Amino acid sequence: MKLAWALALRDLRGGFAGLRLLAICLFLGVMALAGVGSLSSAITSELALQGQSILGGDVQMSIVQRTADPGERAAFAAAGRVSETIRMRAMASRPDGAQAVLAELKGVDGAYPLYGDFRLAPGALGARPRGKEVAIAPALADRLAVKPGDMVRIGDAELRVIGLIAEEPDRVGEGFTFGPAALVDMDGLAATGLVQPGSLYTSRYRIRLPDGQDAANVAKQIADRFPGAGWEVQDRSNAAPGTRRFIGRLGQFLMLVGLTALAVAGIGVGNGVTSYLEGKRNAIATLKVLGASSRTIFLSYLIQIGLVAGAGILAGVVAGSLVPSAVVALAGDALPVQPHFAIHARPLLLAALYGLLIALLFVLAPLARARAVTAASLFRGGVETAGRPAFPVFAAMAITLAAIVALAVGTAREPLFAAWFVAAVAGLLLLLTLIGWAVRRIAARLPRPRRPLLRLAIANLHRPGAQTGRLVVALGLGLTLFATLAVIETNLSGQIDSTVPAKAPSFFALDIPVDDIDRFRALVAARAPGAEVRTVPSLRGPVVSFGGKRVADLDTLPEGAWILRGDRGLTYSATPPEGSRVVEGQWWPPDYSGPPLVSLDVEAARILGLKVGDEITVSVLGVEVPATIASLREIKWDTMGFNFVLVYSPGVLEGAPHSYMATIAMPEKGEAALNREITRQFPSVSLIRVKEVIGQVADVLGQLSTAVRSAASVALAAGIAVLVGAIAASRRSRIYDSVLLKLLGATRRQVLVAQAIEYAILASILSLLAALFGALAGWYVVTGVFELDWAPDWTVVGATLAIGGFGTLALGLLGSLPALAARPARALREL
Known part of the structure; x- marks a missing residue:
C-alpha cells in the first residue's frame, strides 16, 4: 500500500490532464444534485420556520x-x-x-x-x-x-x-x-x-x-x-400546503434531472478513466517488467482516480451548497419565501454519496483492464486487446449499482416513482448498448460501397477496436437528454397558447346578486351590443364524504384527489352545462323534482373510486347536503368558461344564499367602458379580465420553465462532457488509424471526411431514436409530474436535435484534429 501511494502521488505530480474529464463530470453531476436538494430543503425549511407567520x-x-x-x-x-x-x-x-x-x-x-x-x-x-x-x-x-x-x-x-x-x-x-x-x-x-x-x-x-x-x-x-x-x-x-406541494413536486423533478446528469456524467467518468488508462498502458507494462504486481498497479491508479474524483465531488458539494444563495440573489422575488443561507447536510451528503458510488461503478471496469495489462504488451503495441473483467469485478459493480438504486428509491418522496425512473434510465442504457452492438453487426454485413471514403467510414464502425458502442451510448444519452428537455420546455412555453381557445371570454364576473341578475344582463346588452353573456348560479362548499367514507376520517387523501382539498365550486342546472359531455349514467329531466342528484366529473370519480349510484356529500354553509351520483361527465377544461366538478339537479341548492357568475365575450375596444359601468352600478360585482389571469399563469409557468432550463444547462453540460470523453477514449486508436492511412497515401482531408461520414451516420440514426425516447420521457414528465396538457412544439424539438447532431459532428471532427496532426515516426514509436 505504501508503494502504491508513492507511485500514485509521483504520477499525479507529473500532471493529471487525462483525469480532468473525470473531475469535470463528477463536479457537474454532484453540483446539480447538491444544488437542487439544497434549494428545495432551504425553501421547505423556511416555510416550516415561518409557519406561524405564514399561517397567521x-x-x-x-x-x-x-x-x-x-x-x-x-x-x-x-x-x-x-x-x-x-x-x-x-x-x-x-x-x-x-x-x-x-x-x-x-x-x-x-x-x-x-x-x-x-x-x-x-x-x-x-x-x-x-x-x-x-x-x-x-x-x-x-x-x-x-x-x-x-x-x-x-x-x-x-x-x-x-x-x-x-x-x-x-x-x-x-x-x-x-x-x-x-x-x-x-x-x-x-x-x-x-x-x-x-x-x-x-x-x-x-x-x-x-x-x-x-x-x-x-x-x-x-x-x-x-x-x-x-x-x-x-x-x-x-402553513402553505399548495406552495409546499409545488416546491416538492418541482424539487422531485429537478432531483431526477440531477440524477440523470449524474448518470450521464458516470458514462463520462468511464470514458475519461478509460482514455487516461489507455494512455498509461506502456507505463503499466514497464512497471510490471520492473516487478510491480497487478495489485500494486490497481491500488496505485485507484488512489489517483480516487483523489481526483474526491476533489471533483468536494468542489461539486461546495458549489451546490451555494446554489440557494445564488438563486435568492438572482431571482429572489420569484420564490414564495427567501431562505437564509444555511448548510443543509442531508442533500449535500446524498449528492456526495451518489458521486462516490457513480465514480466507483464506472471506474471498476477500466481499472480491472489496466490491472490485466501484461509486460508483453510493450512489444505488441495496439494489437493486444483487453479481456473482459473477471467475475469479482462484475460482482462489485452489481453491488455498487444496487446501492445506487437503493439510495435513489429509499430517499425519494415517492419511492415507486423513483424506482420507475431508475428502471427507465437502466433500460435506456441497456437499449443503447444493444443498439451499439446492432450498428456494428449491421455495418459489418453491409455491401462494400465503391466510394473509398464511404467504405472507410462504414469500416470504422465495425473494425476491431472500434469505439462504436461507447459513441452510441454517449451520443444516444446526450441527444435523448436534449430531446427530453426540449419537449418539456416547449410544453411549458406553449401551455398558454394551446389551452386558451381562439374565442376566450373577455371577463369573468363574480358575486352578481341573485335579485340583480336580470338587471346585470340588461346592462351588458345595452353597453356592449352583441356581447355573449353566460350566467350560472354559484355556491361553494367542501366534500365531506364520498362512497360512505368521511373525508375527516382518512389518514391520507387518495393520490390526485384535489377535489377533497378545500372548497369546491357548486352549481345547479336543468340541462347539461356547455363544455361537458355525459359519458356514464343519464341527465335528469328538465322538470325534475325528486331526491337530490348530482353529476360528477368522470376523472374525479375515477380518482375517488366512485360510480353512478354512489353517494357524495358536500357541506353548504354548515349544512350537509347528500346526493346520489346520476351521471359522470367529461369536462373540456380548456374552454375558459365556468366548469364545475359538481352540478346538482334543480331544487337542491336554490334555497341556500348564493350569487351568480358570468362570462362576457366582447370586442376588446369596449372592455374599459363596460368595466367602469359595471363597477359603478354593481359595487359588489368583481370583474376579472381573462388576459390578467393568463398573465399570472404565464408567470408561474415562466418560473417553472426557468427552473427546468437552469437544471437542464447542467445536465446538457454533462452530456457534452460525456461526448468529449467518448471521443477522447478513442483518441489512441484514431491516431493509429490516421498514421497508417497517411503512410498509405491518404490526405488529411480524406481522413477527416471519412470520420465526418462516420459521425454523421451515427448522429442520424441516434437523432431519430432520441426523438422517440425524448418524446416518451417528456410526455411522462409533463402529464405525470407537472400534470399539464401535452402540447410540444415539434419544430423546436427537431431543431434541437439537428443542432445536437451538428454539434456532435463538430465535436467529433475537433477531437480528430490531434490524430491528423500526429507525426508518423513519433506516433509509431509511442504506439
Whole structure:
C-alpha cells in the first residue's frame, strides 16, 4: 500500500490532464444534485420556520360564505388568542370611476397579526387602517395612480389610502390571488357593504396557542368538535400546503434531472478513466517488467482516480451548497419565501454519496483492464486487446449499482416513482448498448460501397477496436437528454397558447346578486351590443364524504384527489352545462323534482373510486347536503368558461344564499367602458379580465420553465462532457488509424471526411431514436409530474436535435484534429 501511494502521488505530480474529464463530470453531476436538494430543503425549511407567520397563527380555521357562530367562536377562544380575517375579491376604483381594478379585499380585526409584523412603507399616514381607511399594495396604487392621502372606492364606501403595504406576514399562506391586496379593518369592511348572503368570501380564524401546546392535536380536537360544519383546518406545520406541494413536486423533478446528469456524467467518468488508462498502458507494462504486481498497479491508479474524483465531488458539494444563495440573489422575488443561507447536510451528503458510488461503478471496469495489462504488451503495441473483467469485478459493480438504486428509491418522496425512473434510465442504457452492438453487426454485413471514403467510414464502425458502442451510448444519452428537455420546455412555453381557445371570454364576473341578475344582463346588452353573456348560479362548499367514507376520517387523501382539498365550486342546472359531455349514467329531466342528484366529473370519480349510484356529500354553509351520483361527465377544461366538478339537479341548492357568475365575450375596444359601468352600478360585482389571469399563469409557468432550463444547462453540460470523453477514449486508436492511412497515401482531408461520414451516420440514426425516447420521457414528465396538457412544439424539438447532431459532428471532427496532426515516426514509436 505504501508503494502504491508513492507511485500514485509521483504520477499525479507529473500532471493529471487525462483525469480532468473525470473531475469535470463528477463536479457537474454532484453540483446539480447538491444544488437542487439544497434549494428545495432551504425553501421547505423556511416555510416550516415561518409557519406561524405564514399561517397567521398556530391553528387556522377557514370557512366559506359565513362567519363563525357564537358556539364556534367560544371554542376557538378557549384554545387560545383568536384573530379573525375576512377575505374576498372586490373592485377598487378612483372616486370618479375613471379606473377600476380587481383587488383582494381583506378585513382584519384588532388582534391581527398574531405572528409576524404588518408594516406600511415609509410615508404612511398611520400604522394601520381604521374605519374608512385602507392600506393598499404598491401594484394597486400604481394601477389606480393614487398615493397616501387619496381616496378610492370599494363597494359602497369611499376609503382614504393611508399607506402602501410593505409587509403582510400571512400573504404566502393565503395562496393564489387574482389582484393586489387592499386591507381594511372590520368597520371598513362593513362600510363597503360587500359581505352579503351569497357573497363569495372566506372567513379565517387564527389561534395563537399557549406555549407548550401541540398545534396538530389542538387542530384535530377542534375539527372533531364540529365535524359537519365545513371547516377547513390547518396548523403551523403545514402553513402553505399548495406552495409546499409545488416546491416538492418541482424539487422531485429537478432531483431526477440531477440524477440523470449524474448518470450521464458516470458514462463520462468511464470514458475519461478509460482514455487516461489507455494512455498509461506502456507505463503499466514497464512497471510490471520492473516487478510491480497487478495489485500494486490497481491500488496505485485507484488512489489517483480516487483523489481526483474526491476533489471533483468536494468542489461539486461546495458549489451546490451555494446554489440557494445564488438563486435568492438572482431571482429572489420569484420564490414564495427567501431562505437564509444555511448548510443543509442531508442533500449535500446524498449528492456526495451518489458521486462516490457513480465514480466507483464506472471506474471498476477500466481499472480491472489496466490491472490485466501484461509486460508483453510493450512489444505488441495496439494489437493486444483487453479481456473482459473477471467475475469479482462484475460482482462489485452489481453491488455498487444496487446501492445506487437503493439510495435513489429509499430517499425519494415517492419511492415507486423513483424506482420507475431508475428502471427507465437502466433500460435506456441497456437499449443503447444493444443498439451499439446492432450498428456494428449491421455495418459489418453491409455491401462494400465503391466510394473509398464511404467504405472507410462504414469500416470504422465495425473494425476491431472500434469505439462504436461507447459513441452510441454517449451520443444516444446526450441527444435523448436534449430531446427530453426540449419537449418539456416547449410544453411549458406553449401551455398558454394551446389551452386558451381562439374565442376566450373577455371577463369573468363574480358575486352578481341573485335579485340583480336580470338587471346585470340588461346592462351588458345595452353597453356592449352583441356581447355573449353566460350566467350560472354559484355556491361553494367542501366534500365531506364520498362512497360512505368521511373525508375527516382518512389518514391520507387518495393520490390526485384535489377535489377533497378545500372548497369546491357548486352549481345547479336543468340541462347539461356547455363544455361537458355525459359519458356514464343519464341527465335528469328538465322538470325534475325528486331526491337530490348530482353529476360528477368522470376523472374525479375515477380518482375517488366512485360510480353512478354512489353517494357524495358536500357541506353548504354548515349544512350537509347528500346526493346520489346520476351521471359522470367529461369536462373540456380548456374552454375558459365556468366548469364545475359538481352540478346538482334543480331544487337542491336554490334555497341556500348564493350569487351568480358570468362570462362576457366582447370586442376588446369596449372592455374599459363596460368595466367602469359595471363597477359603478354593481359595487359588489368583481370583474376579472381573462388576459390578467393568463398573465399570472404565464408567470408561474415562466418560473417553472426557468427552473427546468437552469437544471437542464447542467445536465446538457454533462452530456457534452460525456461526448468529449467518448471521443477522447478513442483518441489512441484514431491516431493509429490516421498514421497508417497517411503512410498509405491518404490526405488529411480524406481522413477527416471519412470520420465526418462516420459521425454523421451515427448522429442520424441516434437523432431519430432520441426523438422517440425524448418524446416518451417528456410526455411522462409533463402529464405525470407537472400534470399539464401535452402540447410540444415539434419544430423546436427537431431543431434541437439537428443542432445536437451538428454539434456532435463538430465535436467529433475537433477531437480528430490531434490524430491528423500526429507525426508518423513519433506516433509509431509511442504506439
